[in-house]
Amino acid sequence: MSTTLDATHGTQLRSWVASANVAGCDFPIQNLPFGRFRTAGSREALRIGVAIGDQILDLQAAGLVAHNDMNALMAATPAERQALRQQLSEGLREGNSSQQAAWTQALVPQSRVEMAVPCQIGDYTDFYTSVHHATTVGKQFRPDNPLLPNYKWVPIGYHGRASSIGISGQRIKRPQGQTKAPDAAVPTLGPCKRLDYELELGWFIGQGNAQGVPIAIGQAEQHLFGVALFNDWSARDIQGWEYQPLGPFLSKNFASTLSPWVVTMEALAPFRAAFERDAADPQPLPYLDSADNRSQGAFDITLEVLLQTARMREAGEAPVRLSATNSRRAAYWTPAQLVTHHTVNGCNLQPGDLMGSGTLSGPEVTEAGSLLELAGGGKQPITLPNGEQRSFLEDGDTLILKGWCEREGAVRIGLGEVSGTIVA
Ligand code: CA
Numbered sequence: 001m002s003t004t005l006d007a008t009h010g011t012q013l014r015s016w017v018a019s020a021n022v023a024g025c026d027f028p029i030q031n032l033p034f035g036r037f038r039t040a041g042s043r044e045a046l047r048i049g050v051a052i053g054d055q056i057l058d059l060q061a062a063g064l065v066a067h068n069d070m071n072a073l074m075a076a077t078p079a080e081r082q083a084l085r086q087q088l089s090e091g092l093r094e095g096n097s098s099q100q101a102a103w104t105q106a107l108v109p110q111s112r113v114e115m116a117v118p119c120q121i122g123d124y125t126d127f128y129t130s131v132h133h134a135t136t137v138g139k140q141f142r143p144d145n146p147l148l149p150n151y152k153w154v155p156i157g158y159h160g161r162a163s164s165i166g167i168s169g170q171r172i173k174r175p176q177g178q179t180k181a182p183d184a185a186v187p188t189l190g191p192c193k194r195l196d197y198e199l200e201l202g203w204f205i206g207q208g209n210a211q212g213v214p215i216a217i218g219q220a221e222q223h224l225f226g227v228a229l230f231n232d233w234s235a236r237d238i239q240g241w242e243y244q245p246l247g248p249f250l251s252k253n254f255a256s257t258l259s260p261w262v263v264t265m266e267a268l269a270p271f272r273a274a275f276e277r278d279a280a281d282p283q284p285l286p287y288l289d290s291a292d293n294r295s296q297g298a299f300d301i302t303l304e305v306l307l308q309t310a311r312m313r314e315a316g317e318a319p320v321r322l323s324a325t326n327s328r329r330a331a332y333w334t335p336a337q338l339v340t341h342h343t344v345n346g347c348n349l350q351p352g353d354l355m356g357s358g359t360l361s362g363p364e365v366t367e368a369g370s371l372l373e374l375a376g377g378g379k380q381p382i383t384l385p386n387g388e389q390r391s392f393l394e395d396g397d398t399l400i401l402k403g404w405c406e407r408e409g410a411v412r413i414g415l416g417e418v419s420g421t422i423v424a
Contacts, residue, residue, distance in 0.1 A: 006082075008032075008089040009270055011411050015092045016100045017107070019053030026404065026414025027051040030270075032088050033226070033261035033415075036070055037113040046116050048073060051261050051416075052092055054110050061106035064088070070119040074206050074225045075351040078265075081206070081225075085266050115260035118228065119204065119352040121162040125342060126200075126232060126252070126356035128156040131332040133361035133369060140377040141240065152282050155333045155341045157358075160232075161253035165354070168259050168418040174395065175254040177238035187241060194236035194378065195393045195422060198359040199305050199369030199401055201327060202230035203335045204262055204352065211348040217290045220336035221265060223349065227301075227335075229259035229401045229418040230356050236372055236392065256356075259401070259418035270410035272296040273328045287344060288337045297334035301327040301415070303360060303403050305369065309388055310396025319400055320385055323374060325362035330369070395424045 007013075008030065014021045015029040027033065033051050038044040047068050049056035059065045064087065065073065076084075091099035128134055131151065138146030150156070174195055180187035206225035209215050215223055232252060239251030275297040277283055290297075303326065306319035333341075338355050359369040368374045371392055375381050378391040393399065399422075403415035 005269055006086075008085050008266070009410065011409065013089070013411075014094040015052060016094050016096065017053045017055050017092060019055065020092075022053070024412065025053055026416050027053055027261070028411050028413065029089060029092050030411040031263060031267050031413040032085060033263045033267065034070065034073070035118050035260045035262065036068075036116040037108070037260075038116070040112055040114045049108065050088055051110065055107045056110055056113065057088070057092070057103060058106045058108055062091075062103050071352040074119060074204065075208070077207065078222050081264065082266060085264070115167055117165060117167050117258055118260065118262045121165055121352055121354045122350045124160045124162040124165060124354045124356070125157050126160045126358060127333070127338055128358040129331045129333045129338070130359055130361045130369065132330065132363050132367070133359040133373065136361065136368070136373045140372070141243075152332075153285070155338055157338075157342070158247045160256070160356070162354070164253055165256045165258060168257060168420070170255065170257050170420045171423045172233055172255050172257070172420050173423055175235050175238070175250070177235060177250050178241060179237040180241045192235040192238055193392070194372075196234045196236050196371045197305070197393065197399045198232040198234055199303055199323075199325075199361075200230040200232050200359060201301065201303075201357040201403070202228045202258055203338065203355045203357065204228070205339070205349045205355070206351060208350040208353075209343055209348055212346040213343075214346060215339055215343045215349075217288060217293055217336055217340045220339040223339055224265050224335055225351070226262040226264040227268065227299075227415065228262050229403050229415050231257045231399065231401055231418055231420060232356055232359070233257070233420070234370070234372075255420075257418050257420045259416050261416050263413065263415050267413055268299055268405065271300045271405035271407060273298040273300045275334050284337065288333075288340060293334055293336050297336050298328045298331065299335070299405075300407065301403050301405050303327060303369075303401065306400040306402065307384070307390070308398045308400070309384065309386075309394070311388060312384075312386060313396075313398070315386070317386065319398065322371075322382070323366055323368050325360060325367035325369065327357070327360055329362040329367065330360035331357060393422050395422050397422045
């Protein structure tokens with residue numbers, strides 16, 4: 001596991017990139033997340049960079065990589081990755097004047113670039129790791145049988161569509177589809193009326209595994225590269241009609257949106273937490289259990305959902321918070337357990353594959369990770385400060401997810417944000 005704290009996590013470290021030292025900055029020198037970018041409005045090939053303050057260090061221009069292939073970088077061993085992190089940390093450190101002289105020309109302001117999906121995502125799996133989300137949503141879809149009996153034994157997931165995953169800032173076209181109201185005799189085709197978001201984390205696979213060779217829980221984190229914010233847009237009315245018997249299909253695959261910066265497992269090391277399972281619940285089967293996973297398999301990531309309606313934007317009003325939670329409170333399974341379960345049958349994972357956490361709803365209603373939960377399936381619309389009401393997303397709504405890690409004795413790091421706007 002990437003649990004070791006080393007010199008790169010030092011709380012006293014500052015960077016010669018001054019904006020990285022500002023309190024509350026998402027990208028201080030202790031973070032060093034990876035992303036792909038090009039000059040805004042250009043057709044340049046994508047380049048790999050590391051966010052530092054409000055700048056990006058272009059890794060090839062800095063002489064740190066010989067290519068701009070993020071998937072190749074993700075395939076590196078954890079030891080190779082740690083060596084690169086060490087090199088970045090030392091080179092960007094305040095006082096390293098020779099590296100400052102060499103690397104200043106490799107810095108690009110974030111304001112001048114457009115970001116891309118961080119890597120080539122070969123395969124995408126979406127899990128369902130919040131028992132609170134599963135129970136609340138289950139009650140709406142199946143009042144008599146909210147949580148299916150396998151939930152507490154099996155990390156539930158389905159294979160999603162990688163090609164419709166986009167990057168923050170996306171405009172999401174309201175999908176159309178087949179829906180059937182409970183009192184209607186037959187379904188009809190039309191625009192989705194219950195469009196929703198899902199607050200998720202997206203875990204990226206680093207090294208892959210050969211087909212037929214499962215990844216044991218003790219090795220699982222060596223196969224994880226890092227994490228980004230992930231919004232799994234969902235058409236609830238289409239979902240309700242289509243999801244049985246094989247699960248979500250067109251209700252989910254029209255678009256999902258990622259934040260641009262992948263925060264590495266190494267950067268997350270100070271923010272690990274114990275994985276706790278209620279004593280009244282079934283304990284994980286042995287292949288999903290280990291002492292390390294119990295003591296520090298979970299992650300303490302604060303998550304926040306914000307909404308800005310078109311009316312708010314026109315009035316110059318800032319986005320308002322809809323809910324907030326923490327990945328540790330919301331997730332029933334750890335990322336290591338997801339990797340191990342995904343491969344237990346011999347399924348092969350590849351560098352750049354994405355595993356969505358599933359909607360991360362905490363135990364309280366104020367911690368819900370979707371409008372479906374916040375507005376009681378449309379029965380209890382929420383009222384915004386300007387008087388507008390929402391049961392589901394409307395055209396012109398901009399939905400923003402934010403995430404960060406903070407605790408006593410560590411420097412706060414952020415995941416940045418992911419936003420998307422609904423259009424007709
Ligand atoms: Ca989802």
